[in-house]
Amino acid sequence: MRLLHTADWHLGRLFHGVSLVEDQAHLLDELVRLISESAIDVVLIAGDVYDRAVPPPDAVTLFDSFLARVAGEQGVPVVVIAGNHDSADRLGFGARLLAEGGLHVRGRLEADPAPIGFADEHGPVDLVALPFVDPPHARATLGDADLRDHDACNAALLTRARARLRPGRRSVCVAHAFVAGASDSESERPLVVGGGGHVAASHFEGFDYVALGHLHRPQRVRHESIRYAGSLMPYSFGEAAHEKSVSVVSLAADGTVTIDPVPLSPRRAVRVVEGTLAALLDATPEGVAAEDYLLVRLTDTGALYHPMARLRERYPNVLQIERPALEAAAGGAAVAAQSLAPRSPEDLFEDFFEAVMDREMEAAERAALGELDAPPPSGGGTEAAS
Ligand SMILES: [Mn+2]
Structure with a gap:
């Protein structure tokens, strides 16, 4: 079985006041082609589909168009969980009816979620889809006031979900959490004021593959088979050096996985460039496209006349200037x-x-x-x- 693992699309995000919907549409077109060309069997979207609880209409239309092309035209099932940026209830609207059309949405937490059953030529696969765990919701859902933090809540929910896996089947988990030992970026919203909210990687052991969302840098955690796909594109200048990707995961008959990260080609790169105003106006630095989203670090020490307006004549998408x-x-x-x-x-x-x-x-x-x-x-x- 071939899975496409992606996460953290943040559709509708503004980057320094600029809407990224066209850039996101370009990347989703690329994913639609990849799903078809790589003969993907199931698409996993590990949360933060939208950037905010009430997404702008063009972001909703974009997601709708993706689902129509993948679950609809290609007939490839899509599993979506809510992340901490999504509204669990809005994302989960119609979920019981949509499952028949191949769209499996998990918005709100369930106390004893039944696994979603898939199958390939080697037999069945059980998939646990655990949406973002907000501790107050988890305490209410499980009726247990003693679950103090993200770690305890995730542990309790995963134990209950695992109890419903059918013996002898291969299993996959999709979740949205900050797993301890992974590294964060500038553009994630902290789960707990001041940081924290970590969940131990050990809670995810026992699944053949764990498809995580929340952290925006693609990375493995502890095992090759516990991974963050990373965000669709960089959402901060701190991520300018990340190569964003999605993972194509091949699940073999015995449950072993082979992971193939596929880099994405954004319409415009996010870059940090440095130099004097005169030098940058004179020549575009090597490797930079004039249309890229730029943070320009001007090394001039003197007064400069309208640097932003002048830079934008050559680089229309300068979003920020720094003068160290x-x-x-x-x-x-x-x-x-x-x-x-x-x-x-x-x-x-x-x-x-x-x-x-x-x-x-x-x-x-x-x-x-x-x-x-x-x-x-x-x-x-x-x-x-x-
Ligand atoms: Mn995110």
């Missing part, structure tokens, strides 16, 4: 400002000059400043006010 030299100077200036006694405009300008230019004023510059006319007194004019 100025930010360091501004930190120093802020400290100085706290001890500000009444000072002359000349002294204040000199501080400003140093912060912007990263050097002291020279004598000639100080002289030039002295030659400037003092501003007119406020309200001053040649006409008498009436």
Whole structure:
């Protein structure tokens, strides 16, 4: 049996105010082709289908179109669980009816979920689909107030789900959690304020394959067969170096798995570029496409005239500018400002000059400043006010 494991699509996400729906549509087209060309038997989407509980209409339309092409036209079943960004109830709408059409959605937690049964030429496969476990919901669902955290809640639900697996069958689990030992990225919403919410990898042992969602970097956890597919595309500049992929997982007759990560080709890359404004306006750095989503780190120390507008003439998708030299100077200036006694405009300008230019004023510059006319007194004019 060949499974396609993907997760963390975050359809409808805004990246620095820019909608990514067209980029996401481009990637879902690629997945639809891959599912057909790789003869995938079941598609697993391990949560965070949408970026928020009430997704924008174009994100819902995009997901609908994917499902119609895969579960509908290709007849390939799709298993979807809710992640921490999804609304469990909205995602789960119509689930009992949709299962007949090959769409298996698990939104809200169930106390004793029955496995979803699949089969290939070697026999049956039981699939446990465990949506994101929110501890208050888990405590209410299981009627157990002693389940204190994510780890205890996941452990209890997995024990109950495992009890319903039929002996001798191969088994697969789909879940959305922060499994201890895995590494996170900038764009995941923490499950617990200040971090944490970890779940021990040992709770997932015993399944032939565990398809995880939540962490945005593709990675294995503890075993080759416990994996995060990673997000559909980078959702922060901190992920610029990640190569995003989906996993094609071949499940053999004896339950052993072979994993083939397939890199995705985004419409535009997310990159961090560094240089002076003049150099970047003069030439596009090697390996960068002008249309990429860019964070530009300008190394200039002096004042710059409208850097964003000028950069966007050459690079239309610059989303953020950083000026490390100025930010360091501004930190120093802020400290100085706290001890500000009444000072002359000349002294204040000199501080400003140093912060912007990263050097002291020279004598000639100080002289030039002295030659400037003092501003007119406020309200001053040649006409008498009436
Ligand atoms: Mn996510």
